[in-house]
Amino acid sequence: MPGFTHLHTVSGFSPRYGASHPERLAERASERGMDALALTDRDTLAGSVRFAKACAKAGVRPLFGAELAVAASAPSPDARGREPVRQDRRRTPVRGGAFIDESTPRVTFLARDGARGWADLCRLVSAAHTHEGLPLLSWEDNHADGLTVLLGPDSDVGRALAVGRPDRAARLLAPWRELYGDALRLEAVWHGRRGTGPGSLRLAARTLGFAAEQGVRPVLSNAVRYADPGLGPVADVLDAARRLVPVDPAKGLDSGEAWLKDQGAMLEAAERIVEAAGFRRGTGLRLLEQTQATAAECLVDPEDDLGMGSVHFPEPHLVGAGRRTAQRALASRAAAGMVLRGYAGRREYWERMHHELDIIAHHGFASYFLTVSQVVDDIRHMGIRVAARGSGAGSLVNHVLGIAHADPVEHGLLMERFLSKERVVLPDIDIDVESARRLEVYRAIIGRFGTERVATIAMPETYRVRHAIRDVGAALSMDPAEIDRVAKSFPHIRARDARAALEELPELRELAGRKERYGRLWELVEALDALPRGVAMHPCGVLLSDASLLTRTPVMPTSGEGFPMAQFDKDDVEDLGLLKLDVLGVRMQSAMAHAVTEVRRATGERIDLDAVPEGDPATYGLIRSTETLGCFQIESPGQRDLVGRLQPSTFHDLVVDISLFRPGPVAADMVRPFIEARHGRAPVRYPHPDLEEALKGTYGVVVFHEQVIDIVSVLTGCGRGEADRVRRGLSDPESQERIKVWFAQHAAARGYDAETIQRTWEIVEAFGSYGFCKAHAVAFAVPTYQSAWLKAHHPAAFYAGLLTHDPGMYPKRLLLADARRRGVPVLPLDVNKSGVAHRIELVSESKGSKGSREPEEPKGRKEPKGPNGPQGVWGLRLALSDVHGISEAEATRIAEGQPYASLLDFWERARPSRPLAGRLAQVGALDAFGANRRDLQLHLTELHRGARGGRGDQLPLSGGRRTAPAGLPDLTEPEKLSAELGVLSMDASRHLMDDHGTFLEELGVVSARRLREARHGDTVLVAGAKAATQTPPIRSGKRVIFSTLDDGTGLVDLAFFDDSHDACAHTVFHSWLLLVRGVVQRRGPRSFSVVGSAAWNLADLLEVRREEGLEGVAERLAGPAGAGSGAADDEQGPARRRLAGSDGRPAPAGSAARDPMEDRTIRMPTGYEMHPWADLRPAGEGPAVGRKLWHQSPGSAG
């Protein structure tokens, strides 16, 4: 019996079509005794690399192909006249949108002829994606020599046969034959369906008969959509999700037969088909042989033909090498850079540079360095801030070429961490640019190298639990509101964990009680796990290659900007040996650029951030005060805590601080010894005096990768390149054993005693691979210092930049609160003064006259006075772009038309839309034209009506500029605040908690400022607006909810341990205003947090207070645990004594309540345990923004 090969198989990479991952398909093919398997995804080759790797692992030969929608061949002359008649226009639906048109015939293409076949396949897929709307291969592009074509039931020929028109089929076959000749196959599929449609026995038989009649070879396939039987319902859900309609049993479901059947089943199918076609039963074997023969012709080798494992750089002449070789050009450029940067007289630099050039020459990577340097130069010429990050910063060549800022020799960074002779991998240089101008950078790169060499990288979006619930729910006709509620109650976990999460997570308990109601939902949700559902552009990767890029990767345009995008994701790209340059948009860079521009615009002072003086005491003072909100990398609650304990005072301290705040160092307990040693509470110890050099900077604690490389190379004398390879091996337990022996031998050979070796090994072993690359940390610390410097010296401009580009983890309103706390006056929106972006403004002597309230703390109000520097206080003027629903054009128009003399003037020249004008009036941006905001709105409405009526309506004006009053009630103070939150998403005039002062006083809530004086162990009540919630992985392997509250006087960091989750988790995740009872934990003068034991939704309580008075509140607090109280027992239980935050202290055994999740911890390779639900974006909708923080008063406009 001949074998069988599935020639038509789609995987999950066909978005919302295939139901199995390529890995699963390859495994199953191997299990079911097949030697080869084709992957023919719809419109994409994105799964090819994974498929090739999976096949290699499973021992199956991969065939590559794609299924494409193909336009009809050029119409025959007699048909041409009839074309326009068929354009019956359907009415536009009033609701729900039009059907997705999937009527185009689809044809399967298989790469046959090695590299040529693959190149053809790439070309066809790329060509199909140039079509507007859904991918469609035009007939002009439909030709290739290296491909085999399968015309199946969905092709035009197959459809003609299905409707019983063999004559038409013969006519349609002719152009195909002309193009592909002998490479054409007719594909018969039997899915046990009735009738004559696709998948029916009669169509399969007709196809076979037609093939015999036309002399085209037939093949048998199963049009596979899923690997295993029983996945039909999943295919139905995917169909529904793709067509955006519910599953309709009356419209026909998936047959359930489209799985990867084994040879026996396929032989049976073949026999049924040949019999139905009127041949002898034995002919079935012939059909299988034909299929096998077709498979055997398709020879594409993943290594040779896809180009896996080889490297392609842009041609040297494109990167300024001229006629020289790339290496020569690089050497001369590097030498020039040395002189330029003043290292010319320093021998060690020259030696280091030549050493590096040797390594580069060894690998032949010179054009890579030239390429990156070219890109960086181009970016800099455009006036965009650019900085290198990553291990590339360890190379002196990178530094002298201007790619990396920090001097690697001075900071002790090693080239070997980046690139060494021993390691054969593609080097990786990442560059950070201003996020706001990232796309400009892409355009520049594409402009420099051309679309045939540059493409962005794809990032498949895969199903996680929330999307899976939405799509399955919609397919099952569930109530949309219900779907939304269910989906939102889940944290962002994998879809396959849906049922486990229901069992285990306390905040889902209520939902779990009702889970039976949803029937098959959960099962289907889990089945969708990790299937790609769409594709987006990767936010930072850019492929750079030589001119052969398009023959090696299929390219499609991105939806928004139309950049060319390779269909492969970042891992695939590496496997394919394509050079990837990571261009990361960093919002902090944009924010700093904006701040610098603002200072220059307002004061004329030029700031060069790259040249700010090192060691500025004010900057370090700010950092040590832990008021680092908005500063790059050091603003998170954990980092603020760490900074408070570490008290950095030099750049090196910042580097260490950033390196320490990583899961690895936290897990390896490197933080505490370091801090003890730093503050002189513990002596500095070295395992051996020889290691002092390497470990001196960090008080004997190993923090950096570079230190491990040094330790290994010093003790064993193996050289740094080899030492780096050893370091990389440490993460794998098996190779760790081997390294231990090797390490002991070599160290002993160099005369170190056994004890030193033992102690050193312990350090190295504990370190694993979890330290941090110092080059990374140095690259990070530069913007950290720069942003802190800005915050210390130009606070108003700093906040203007932050608010404009919105970096960081906190919502904008929190930054505004911080600005207010630090004494930066916040000036309200004003159409005569606000710009498109946030600006700074000199506040005159009569401070706050522009309506801004007196800041709470007048400290730190003065800007430093430069030589010709500004005197007085600079305020922050809010931006027009923050108004809800404003378009860029409108904002620009308003800003350009300033100043406006009257409301009419504003209306006529700025031409805002009516809702926008209303919003501007609500937040007081038009207060200059009249005091009553509602009256202003009425005038605006009338102006709008007048404009619509086409008659120049005159406004009742009084006193020239101001508008006459109309007697409407003005906005009350709470309404104004509500409008600000609704329109600007910020409480601009004052802090929103200010209004609740009385109630909080009644409750005895401790403000964040007073909390600093609270003693360790005090039980307190705190309240505020939730700013951020996280469940990061922590050392103890428990799930801890960290949350930050903002109450106007400062931030309160909260931690909820798992014994309080039952009572608190739901409230914490799903409320915006919180009231929390907890115990103060103090670990230093500046470092404390509150361990929560009970939480209430403050918004609810305020409502109760308003409506029912204090009695009602008391009743609510006395209420059952469901309302958020409870867990009041055992305030001093052992579990609360620990604070397993960033200090990484292990949790004491025997927590009060038995934890059902204790046995489900995930063990990391290094023995570091992680809670299964940690490190997820928690449920709820992220931090509160805008109107959600505020009750909707009936009097305010929505």
Place this chain on the structure above:
Amino acid sequence: MTILCVRFQLPPMYETALPGLLGLLEEFTPVVQALPPDGALADLRGAERYFGRTALELASVIRVRALALHGVDCVIGAGPGPMLARMALRDARPGLTRAVAGDEVREFLAGKPVVALPGVGARTARTLCEYGLDTLGRVAAAPLSTLQRLVGARTGRELHEKAGGVDRGRVVPDAVSRSLATERPFTRDELDPGRHRRALLSAAEELGGRLRALDKVCRSLTLTVRYADRSATTRTRTLPEPTAHSAALTTAAYGLYEALGLQRARVRAVALRAEGLDPAEHASHQLTFDPVDEKVRRIEEVADRARAKFGPRAVMPGTLAA
């Protein structure tokens, strides 16, 4: 305090019971105005003296009788004018009749949201709320000219008067139920036009039958399509001539449906409402030379009789029988 506003707690789709309930009210006063689908206004000015009881006492009698005779509970509001009676009804519960006396009108109104005022629709209410006039008290306090600028001259004046407690309305005797409605829900999100049309056919047949049973014709037909997200689309079409003929209603319903051009909309229900009901004897009918129309109408008459005798499923269109 002499006008009652009564809302019978009828289950939906039972509005045909309303005429009977109106009969109950008419035993007390001839001045009864129907508020379909389930309410009525009754002017008890004469009745108070005739029965020697106050309006409030009469309200209790009405409730008891409605429960005893028809098994239907009702909610009653009382006030000096129809508008106030209707607003009082919003505060009433079964067994608790809310009465607004003439001297407490202003306080009663001051705290009410503007939407509560009859004649203020969602749109006007939104406009008023946008300008901070969210309660009737604030509306009453606002200058008349400003109100008129906001919502137009006439509406503004009326609003101002009503908010000030001036109730110029009268109870207009009109015992006729002015519309009939029926709804066809689907058990799941239904996209199939075939099944939509089938539901429409069945609904139109039912409406026609009910109209003919009441000896009424309708002037216009309203189609409401409800979607899975709880939103709805409503379209009204005036018929070429007032009719109760099922075929004519079906054609009109299909026309309304086709105009929506629905494709992927997840339809959860279709509802038809026949509006502008008039007595059948007042209706004019355009005769044609085509005998088919005549025959169809005669068949319909026979079918109606058959249905009256053998139940509603005795005769029906073939597509519905399947």
